[in-house]
Amino acid sequence: MTRLAWGRVFGVLSQLAAIALLLVSAWLIVRAAEQPPVLYLMVAIVSVRFFGLSRAGLRYVERLLTHDAALARVTEARVAAYRDLDRVAPAGVTGRRRGDLVSRVVSDIDAVQDRMLRLRSPWVVALVSIAATTVLVAVIDPASGLVVGGAAGAAMALVRVIVPWAVRRSGDDSSGWRGDLAADVSHGVIAAPDLVAYGATELLRESAHRSIDRLASAQRSTARLAGIGEAVVLVATGIAVAVVAGMSAGLAPVLVGVVVLAPIALIEPLTAVADAEGLRPSIEDAERRLAELADAREAVADPVVARSAPTAFALDVDALAVGWTDIVASGIDLVLAEGEVVAVAGPSGSGKSTLALTLSRLVEPRAGAVRLGGVEVRELAAADVRSTIGYLAQDEIVFDTTIRENLRIAAPSASDADLLEALGRAGLADFVESLPDGLDTAVGERGSRLSGGERQRLCLARLVLGGHRVLVLDEPTEHLDEEAAEALLDDVLALSPERSIIVVTHSPRVLDRVGRTLELGCPGRPVGRRTRGQAAGV
Numbered sequence: 001m002t003r004l005a006w007g008r009v010f011g012v013l014s015q016l017a018a019i020a021l022l023l024v025s026a027w028l029i030v031r032a033a034e035q036p037p038v039l040y041l042m043v044a045i046v047s048v049r050f051f052g053l054s055r056a057g058l059r060y061v062e063r064l065l066t067h068d069a070a071l072a073r074v075t076e077a078r079v080a081a082y083r084d085l086d087r088v089a090p091a092g093v094t095g096r097r098r099g100d101l102v103s104r105v106v107s108d109i110d111a112v113q114d115r116m117l118r119l120r121s122p123w124v125v126a127l128v129s130i131a132a133t134t135v136l137v138a139v140i141d142p143a144s145g146l147v148v149g150g151a152a153g154a155a156m157a158l159v160r161v162i163v164p165w166a167v168r169r170s171g172d173d174s175s176g177w178r179g180d181l182a183a184d185v186s187h188g189v190i191a192a193p194d195l196v197a198y199g200a201t202e203l204l205r206e207s208a209h210r211s212i213d214r215l216a217s218a219q220r221s222t223a224r225l226a227g228i229g230e231a232v233v234l235v236a237t238g239i240a241v242a243v244v245a246g247m248s249a250g251l252a253p254v255l256v257g258v259v260v261l262a263p264i265a266l267i268e269p270l271t272a273v274a275d276a277e278g279l280r281p282s283i284e285d286a287e288r289r290l291a292e293l294a295d296a297r298e299a300v301a302d303p304v305v306a307r308s309a310p311t312a313f314a315l316d317v318d319a320l321a322v323g324w325t326d327i328v329a330s331g332i333d334l335v336l337a338e339g340e341v342v343a344v345a346g347p348s349g350s351g352k353s354t355l356a357l358t359l360s361r362l363v364e365p366r367a368g369a370v371r372l373g374g375v376e377v378r379e380l381a382a383a384d385v386r387s388t389i390g391y392l393a394q395d396e397i398v399f400d401t402t403i404r405e406n407l408r409i410a411a412p413s414a415s416d417a418d419l420l421e422a423l424g425r426a427g428l429a430d431f432v433e434s435l436p437d438g439l440d441t442a443v444g445e446r447g448s449r450l451s452g453g454e455r456q457r458l459c460l461a462r463l464v465l466g467g468h469r470v471l472v473l474d475e476p477t478e479h480l481d482e483e484a485a486e487a488l489l490d491d492v493l494a495l496s497p498e499r500s501i502i503v504v505t506h507s508p509r510v511l512d513r514v515g516r517t518l519e520l521g522c523p524g525r526p527v528g529r530r531t532r533g534q535a536a537g538v
């Protein structure tokens with residue numbers, strides 16, 4: 001039996017101990033009023049103590065086991081959600097806001113826990129408690145048993161239907177509003193410097209306030225509606241008490257208390273079910289949002305049977321079309337022999353970055369073919385292509401950790417000598433060695449303690465460390481002054497001919513230095529291929 005099942009067994013036992021405590025107490029009080037010799041009461045007295053103490057102990061064990069099981073399940077669910085994000089990014093997460101994704105991975109996954117702990121467990125406990133209490137009362141008086149069981153069953157059915165319906169009607173979409181709020185906050189943190197510069201912080205504040213208000217109002221109405229479930233439970237048990245009391249005339253006085261208090265003993269498990277039903281809509285919404293993420297389109301699909309990765313790394317791009325929802329550039333041809341360098345140019349929006357992502361196997365080609373070492377990339381595992389073709393994004397992420405850990409993302413087992421060598425290739429080794437903490441220097445959030453050029457070089461070193469044979473660099477000299485750009489370009493070009501290099505750029509200086517250009521057309525028009533300098537092969 002699983003830990004969760006054991007936890008529920010202890011939960012049921014704890015609830016039965018609570019019910020037994022009330023019913024034995026009722027018997028004891030009435031029997032004691034008859035003043036029998038105290039020995040007649042001893043078993044009941046000991047039972048009251050036993051049930052009183054065991055209830056707390058059983059509840060503790062139940063919490064321990066069910067929470068342990070739920071936390072293990074949540075860990076699995078969180079890892080699965082990360083995997084889904086990894087699988088679908090970047091194309092599959094387009095259109096979703098970062099904060100909303102964070103909210104899905106963090107708070108929606110708690111819904112998995114809620115379903116196990118706060119929805120299913122109360123139902124299991126209530127069903128067994130009702131069955132046991134009904135049987136006990138029926139043994140004393142079958143008609144009363146029928147009333148107790150009927151009232152409790154009716155209360156559960158009503159609560160199951162009414163409470164989720166009422167919560168849904170109130171328009172509660174806590175998960176959605178929580179996602180919006182998280183998205184506003186994360187967006188605000190990222191955009192803070194620009195918003196302050198434009199004096200536009202008020203806009204963001206208003207948007208966050210709207211999300212907070214909607215979330216608070218959804219939670220308030222859920223809390224208000226929780227009362228409906230409890231009202232149903234109290235009315236049903238109240239009626240059962242009145243009916244059973246009316247029917248108890250023929251019973252022995254000591255049993256009257258037991259039978260009459262039986263419906264009251266069921267209030268606790270029934271109320272727990274009412275509370276659980278109040279959570280059902282938000283749990284279902286959160287599960288739906290997670291399922292959406294799991295079903296999101298894979299950015300790049302692996303073939304059913306992948307061919308083994310080629311050792312050659314020449315690239316042959318043939319009539320390639322790239323795009324997201326629509327095609328943004330088409331008719332792209334390029335032959336890049338091993339060790340060659342080419343620049344990709346074109347007006348803004350012409351699809352240069354999209355092409356870079358497509359070549360790096362992060363976005364699926366829309367038409368045409370890309371061959372790596374003579375093998376069509378769609379016949380290769382995406383991970384194999386990515387280990388050969390490395391991509392440096394325009395706004396590559398630098399993690400809020402040390403230089404060493406930032407580099408080790410590309411090669412977890414790299415030694416310090418390997419790291420320094422890669423830094424050397426990226427022109428950053430002297431700088432790092434001059435730092436008091438060297439490789440252990442913390443770079444701050446998104447590399448805020450580094451200059452723009454140092455950040456780019458750190459990312460370049462990471463790429464070099466990855467051992468890729470083809471490097472796709474998206475605007476590597478963007479945001480750098482002329483001198484820094486020129487120096488970085490020297491280091492980039494020095495990586496060839498060991499590696500092939502594709503540089504996306506707007507910079508005329510880079511275009512002149514590289515000499516060979518693949519030019520994309522204007523957005524909406526087919527690509528106009530034009531070459532400059534040594535155009536051979538493009």
Ligand SMILES: Nc1ncnc2c1ncn2[C@@H]1O[C@H](COP(=O)(O)OP(=O)(O)OP(=O)(O)O)[C@@H](O)[C@H]1O
Nearest residue numbers: 094324325328346347348349350351352353354355
């Ligand atoms: N993640 C995305 N999801 C959907 N569409 C996108 C995405 N990224 C870019 N696009 C669209 O693809 C088109 C081409 O964008 P891309 O970034 O490739 O152009 P670019 O030539 O690199 O532009 P720039 O020189 O300004 O960086 C644009 O119209 C853009 O709206």
